[in-house]
Amino acid sequence: MKTVLVGVGQAGGKVATALAEFDDEMGFRAVRDALAVNSAKADLQGLPLDTVLIGQDVVKGHGVGADNELGAEVMANDAEEVMSELSGKIGSDTEAIFVIAGLGGGTGSGGAPVLAKELSRVYDTPVYAIGILPGRDEGSLYQANAGRSLKTLAREADATILIDNDAWRETGDSVAEGMAAINESIARRIGLLLAAGEPVEDRSLGLGGGGIDRDVAQSVVDTSEVINTLRSGGLAAVGYAESEASEEPDENVNVVTSTTRKALLSGTSLPGASEADAALLVVAGRPDSLSRKGVERARSWVEEETGSMEVRGGDYPLDSDRISSLVLLSGVERSDRIQEFMDRAADAQAESHDRTEGQRKRDAAETFQNDELDDLL
Numbered sequence: 001m002k003t004v005l006v007g008v009g010q011a012g013g014k015v016a017t018a019l020a021e022f023d024d025e026m027g028f029r030a031v032r033d034a035l036a037v038n039s040a041k042a043d044l045q046g047l048p049l050d051t052v053l054i055g056q057d058v059v060k061g062h063g064v065g066a067d068n069e070l071g072a073e074v075m076a077n078d079a080e081e082v083m084s085e086l087s088g089k090i091g092s093d094t095e096a097i098f099v100i101a102g103l104g105g106g107t108g109s110g111g112a113p114v115l116a117k118e119l120s121r122v123y124d125t126p127v128y129a130i131g132i133l134p135g136r137d138e139g140s141l142y143q144a145n146a147g148r149s150l151k152t153l154a155r156e157a158d159a160t161i162l163i164d165n166d167a168w169r170e171t172g173d174s175v176a177e178g179m180a181a182i183n184e185s186i187a188r189r190i191g192l193l194l195a196a197g198e199p200v201e202d203r204s205l206g207l208g209g210g211g212i213d214r215d216v217a218q219s220v221v222d223t224s225e226v227i228n229t230l231r232s233g234g235l236a237a238v239g240y241a242e243s244e245a246s247e248e249p250d251e252n253v254n255v256v257t258s259t260t261r262k263a264l265l266s267g268t269s270l271p272g273a274s275e276a277d278a279a280l281l282v283v284a285g286r287p288d289s290l291s292r293k294g295v296e297r298a299r300s301w302v303e304e305e306t307g308s309m310e311v312r313g314g315d316y317p318l319d320s321d322r323i324s325s326l327v328l329l330s331g332v333e334r335s336d337r338i339q340e341f342m343d344r345a346a347d348a349q350a351e352s353h354d355r356t357e358g359q360r361k362r363d364a365a366e367t368f369q370n371d372e373l374d375d376l377l
């Protein structure tokens with residue numbers, strides 16, 4: 001999937017960098033170009049990407065200090081410059097544009113929905129967002145910011161893949177300590193998803209050694225399958241797990257099914273999200289040891305677990321000693337994790353509005369429709 005990345009804000013710039021570097025190291029060539037946009041000059045310095053500094057006349061390069069309304073405003077004011085920089089990167093062969101941002105801060109939280117809206121207005125190419133949710137311990141301003149940003153982003157982007165900053169945190173790690181590891185996890189998952197539709201070069205993938213055999217490394221999962229899985233719009237999540245494989249396909253039936261189970265039940269970017277409108281399963285491994293039966297069983301299991309009849313899938317030939325499963329879930333609005341997050345965001349906003357607490361029981365899917373949480377735009 002030929003992709004252009006735009007990282008907005010600090011988290012956006014760092015994750016876009018991690019993803020572009022992963023794609024490059026693996027030789028996937030799915031990431032065709034990347035741009036980092038920020039209102040804080042210091043956060044752009046040192047990034048190995050092209051950059052645009054926004055809001056210079058307002059915040060003088062110092063960032064918007066977690067004020068996401070100001071983040072939205074400076075992006076709107078300087079959208080022309082950002083779009084002009086992007087017009088040199090987005091070509092007729094671009095298959096997707098990814099806007100990446102941490103939703104709890106200011107620049108990315110406010111700027112990403114504004115940019116997604118503008119990109120959708122100008123380009124026919126699908127515009128997807130990767131939205132990073134603040135960890136539970138990040139404070140109510142971050143929760144409220146993320147709630148408003150997510151509500152708006154979900155409306156403006158064609159789909160929003162959510163990453164929960166608590167998802168892959170080791171016990172005892174603070175969010176800050178775990179950040180590099182989280183960014184690597186995001187890069188691997190999204191990187192493999194983007195690569196699924198691309199032919200790959202003959203080099204090691206780092207999945208237990210070995211290189212990719214050019215003769216068999218064709219794209220089995222087509223880019224259109226990723227796009228169709230995300231077509232229902234709304235919120236999405238990715239799950240991933242890998243395990244040691246046996247040489248014989250028959251011995252790998254259970255490896256494929258158990259790895260897929262692990263990917264969905266304990267490896268997703270949004271813990272607890274398993275109910276979905278649509279899903280895509282990509283099982284990667286050495287073709288002569290990959291069990292077709294295992295892949296079919298895993299796909300049926302994903303259908304049962306997600307409650308979706310729209311589960312696409314395929315295997316991805318990879319000369320590796322390991323078998324890995326990547327699951328893309330689309331339409332996860334009804335998950336408990338989203339419900340819990342939207343409740344927290346609405347409470348945090350109510351607190352900041354100095355309101356007495358309203359009705360406590362909310363339906364997260366409805367929170368996207370009603371006015372309990374203010375839109376940002």
Ligand SMILES: Nc1nc2c(ncn2[C@@H]2O[C@H](COP(=O)(O)OP(=O)(O)OP(=O)(O)O)[C@@H](O)[C@H]2O)c(=O)[nH]1
Pocket residue numbers: 008009010011012014015038039040043063064065066067101102103104105106107108109132133134135138142165175179180182183
């Ligand atoms: N996964 C991940 N999350 C990050 C990273 N850096 C910051 N975050 C999260 O992103 C949110 C804050 O967003 P930032 O990107 O730092 O803020 P910003 O968009 O630059 O906005 P301002 O600094 O307020 O102008 C918080 O929830 C952080 O936990 C990162 O490198 N990786």
